[in-house]
Amino acid sequence: MAYHWNWGIFLEPVSTGEPSTYFGWLVSGLEITIALSLGAWVVALVLGLFLGVGRTLSNPVTHAFGAVYVAVFRNVPLIVQAFIWYYALPDLAPAAAGHWFKSLPPTTQFLSCSIGCLGCFTAARICEQVRAALQMLPRGQKAAAHALGLSTTQSYRYVLLPVALRHILPTLTSELLNVLKNSAVFSTIGLLELSAQARQLVDYTAQTYEAFIAVTIAYMVINFSAMAIMRAIDRRVRLPIASGAR
Template identity: 60%
Template sequence: MSYHWNWAVLLQPVSTGEPTTYLGWLLSGMWMTVSVSLCAWVIALIVGSFFGVLRTTPSRILTGIGTVYVSVFRNIPLIVQFFVWYFVVPELLPVSIGTAFKQSPPGVQFFTSSVVCLGLFTAARVCEQVRSGIEALPRGQRAAGLALGFTQWQTYRHVLLPVAYRIIVPPLTSEFLNIFKNSAVASTIGLLELSAQARQLVDYTAQAYESFIAVTVAYLIINLVVMAFMRWVESKTRLPGYIGGK
């Protein structure tokens, strides 16, 4: 193999004149990936839980709303959704809001569009996990909550969801990992996350192997940290008698 390995290139100052190194570019991309993913995960949990509850209510209308949401966001390719949120949605907003968004710094536009798109896309998947967790519970739990005088909402809040969340920690771990990997698609609208920084590094240094090996290691580190954290959460929340319980 005639390729000339040069790992020292990562420590060289960037040729653009910025006060950083190529490794600094990768670290900034890693930070952007983590920031976008965590913000999107908050949206995914909140929105996904809301629609997951809707899909298990007795109301056909509410169930239908939840089903439509899941069908739309799960059946449109993620890359298309990124383009829609970045290019189309600002044009559909009220003029004042759309103009303010388009006049904001490019980095803010990229970050906001990426967080909203990734969050709502993942929310459709979280919705199904929450729905399956609630439906896995014995029917008597809902009836017991209502018999105690709880309203439908109180029954979900105090009886069903606390247990459902505990038993869906393993599948939620998978979705949490996926959101970090899916964030790479945000580079298509200009966000300088980890994979985009790697491609930029290749353009400036022509050291493709070093760049993408470093990115691979960075993604591996992120995923290992996430898995370790979620395993800790699972160990603290598992319930005897349920999946994963002792």
């Protein structure tokens, strides 16, 4: 049986009675995907930086905590973590916090759990990248910073981290793209992000190819835009390579 193409389906009003079109559904899913990805990326970057620095300090507590964190979050599948965050954590939290969370609108519940889960999952990966970049730096840089009178915190803030982050910008770009793609996992807990809206469109219209071609194009536009932004940042902050001695 021949497939009946209908690109005009996106402009038709949805059959649920909502004041929206099927294209509006996809736009709504795209907005959720971008909000989830940006929120999770901020959480992952900030937490990953702190954990990565902690793993390079001489303090055994911060080193051990970072090692355990990485071992747990990197070895448990993301989809399992998503279910734990949404179904288990509200019941394990203090009663007042759990009731407050369950009183939030469903979309807010789904989105906040997804941001926390994806951010913490990605932070474990960024932690290891930051740790490796810091350990790769010559030891003389830290010694020179201390010789100038900088404290350990100031040494990391003004000397070590700015150099280390420049070295790992390409890998951070890959992690950002992974965050964008992993956002689709959270449709399993009910978040109506882009891929979930596409499946909903298929359920109501049976226009499978149109829905997923549109979603594929949307993901490609998002990812290529993210890559272009990160490459621009990389070019702007790239460290000059000294020429060899003559």
